[in-house]
Amino acid sequence: MRLVGVVDADLARADGVAKEFNCRAFGSLEQLLRTHIEVQAASVAVPTVHHLTTSRALMDAGIDVLVEKPIAATLAEADEMVALAKKLARIAQAGHLERFNPAVRATVPLITKPMFFEVHRLSVFTPRSLDVDVVLDLMIHDLDAVLSFVNSPVREIRAAGIPILSDKVDIANARVEFESGCVANFTASRVSTERVRKLRFFQPRQYISIDYGRQDVMVFTVGTGKGEPSANPEIKVFKPQAEQEEPLRAEIRSFLQSVRTRNNPIVPLEDGRRALATALEILSQIQQHTLKVGAPAL
Numbered sequence: 001m002r003l004v005g006v007v008d009a010d011l012a013r014a015d016g017v018a019k020e021f022n023c024r025a026f027g028s029l030e031q032l033l034r035t036h037i038e039v040q041a042a043s044v045a046v047p048t049v050h051h052l053t054t055s056r057a058l059m060d061a062g063i064d065v066l067v068e069k070p071i072a073a074t075l076a077e078a079d080e081m082v083a084l085a086k087k088l089a090r091i092a093q094a095g096h097l098e099r100f101n102p103a104v105r106a107t108v109p110l111i112t113k114p115m116f117f118e119v120h121r122l123s124v125f126t127p128r129s130l131d132v133d134v135v136l137d138l139m140i141h142d143l144d145a146v147l148s149f150v151n152s153p154v155r156e157i158r159a160a161g162i163p164i165l166s167d168k169v170d171i172a173n174a175r176v177e178f179e180s181g182c183v184a185n186f187t188a189s190r191v192s193t194e195r196v197r198k199l200r201f202f203q204p205r206q207y208i209s210i211d212y213g214r215q216d217v218m219v220f221t222v223g224t225g226k227g228e229p230s231a232n233p234e235i236k237v238f239k240p241q242a243e244q245e246e247p248l249r250a251e252i253r254s255f256l257q258s259v260r261t262r263n264n265p266i267v268p269l270e271d272g273r274r275a276l277a278t279a280l281e282i283l284s285q286i287q288q289h290t291l292k293v294g295a296p297a298l
Contacts, residue, residue, distance in 0.1 A: 001256055002135035004039050008030050010051075029054060033061050041091070041259045043252070044068060047131055048081070054094070064091035069144070070136050070279065071272035078273040091201045094272025096144040102215045102242035104145060105198040107208060110219060110240065117201040118144055118182035126167050133169040135161070135286075139188035141280075142199060143176075144267075144275040146263035152180035154278060156256045159285035174282045186282075196202035205206055207225055215242055261283045274298045 005024035008014035011194075018025035026032040032039065042062040044054050050252050051072050065085075072078040072092050085092035098104055119142045154176055161172030171189040184201075197212035207220040219226075219238040226238045256267040 001040065003261075004036055004255050005032060010248070012019050019185050024199070026231045029057055033057070039063055039254065041066070043095075043255075045095075048136070049073050049131070051274060052081055052229050055081055056084060059090045059092070062088075062090075064255075064259045066093045066095055066252070067269070067272065068095040069097075069134070069140055070270060072276065075277055075280065078269070078276055081267045083275055090253075091258045091262065091265060092184070092269045093258065094144075094267045094275075095251065096141065096272065096275065097247050097251055098141045098145050098212060099267050100150065100242055100245075100247040100254065101212055102247075102250075103210045103212060103217050106217050106240040106242040107149075107210055108219075110206075110208060111149055112203050112206070113180075114149055114201045114203045115182050117149075117182070117186075117199065119146065119184065119186045119199045121187070121198075122189045122194060123198040124193065125170075125191050125194050126193060133161070133172070133283055134190050135169060135274075135282050137188075138190060139172060139174070139282070140279045142186055143278050144271060145199060146176075146184050146186075147274055147278065148271065150178050150180060150182050150184070152178040152182065154221070154281075155179050155279070157281050157285050158289075159282045160289045161283075161286040162290075169283070169286060174285070176282075188191075202212050206263055215244060217242060223238060229273045 003021055003023045005026050006014050006017045007026045007029050011025060011027040027128035031187045044051055044058070044059050044067045046054050048070055051067055055067055058065050062134065075095065081092070084119055086184040121142055125139060156177045157174060159174035161169040161173060169235050170191045174186045176184045177187065195213070199210040199212070201208055205222040209218045217240050219240065221236045221238065222234060227237065254266050
């Protein structure tokens with residue numbers, strides 16, 4: 001496959017990207033679809049409110065899509081997108097990048113019965129993605145990862161959050177309890193003085209720590225198991241081999257492989273819908289908490 005072109009309403013920006021990657025620049029999706037019928041797959045990276053209309057136009061034209069997170073602005077839109085992909089037999093992948101992080105991929109075979117998660121995703125403030133709350137901007141990455149690890153329905157959500165430098169929620173904390181009994185605490189901030197992306201969880205006789213940024217995993221096991229002895233002789237430490245690869249490259253490579261083989265993507269739209277549903281419920285709980293404590297309405 002080859003890169004046919006880039007579409008951007010800002011044609012000057014499209015031209016700049018096209019020159020860098022030796023492809024065509026288009027000022028509209030309609031122009032691309034009208035002049036290049038050979039397009040087979042596309043990455044949808046427009047503002048969230050346009051995900052459905054853009055994806056619909058592409059899938060109607062017979063094009064497979066990789067839709068950035070969150071896949072839609074509402075659950076109704078997400079459901080329409082899922083139904084459309086099924087009806088048209090299109091490959092449609094949700095753009096949850098951390099699933100392709102080498103550390104996450106190395107962790108999946110180690111999962112037995114996760115019971116408690118502590119997750120932190122902190123970022124310095126930038127004017128990027130201020131059309132959505134921090135839950136849909138940052139926390140949703142971790143929601144998707146944990147939901148895939150636990151593989152159990154959500155039982156209860158409690159959350160709190162506040163705006164700091166924008167009119168949206170900039171820092172949030174959520175406690176999610178699953179039907180399996182697992183509990184996960186999430187903290188996300190885009191007004192931090194440092195950048196932190198860590199996920200840690202406990203399962204029977206084991207503690208696993210993931211550093212998204214360093215793309216590595218540390219496993220601490222009580223009793224017999226793989227690894228080297230630690231300061232405590234009853235605890236062994238093991239660092240699984242994580243095959244280093246840029247997550248975005250891995251995500252696109254996986255998507256294109258699904259396009260070629262017509263096999264289901266690793267992160268189907270249904271997973272994106274599940275993460276969106278959880279994120280929207282967290283935002284609802286934040287709103288309720290705000291009203292309960294008498295803070296200004298968001």
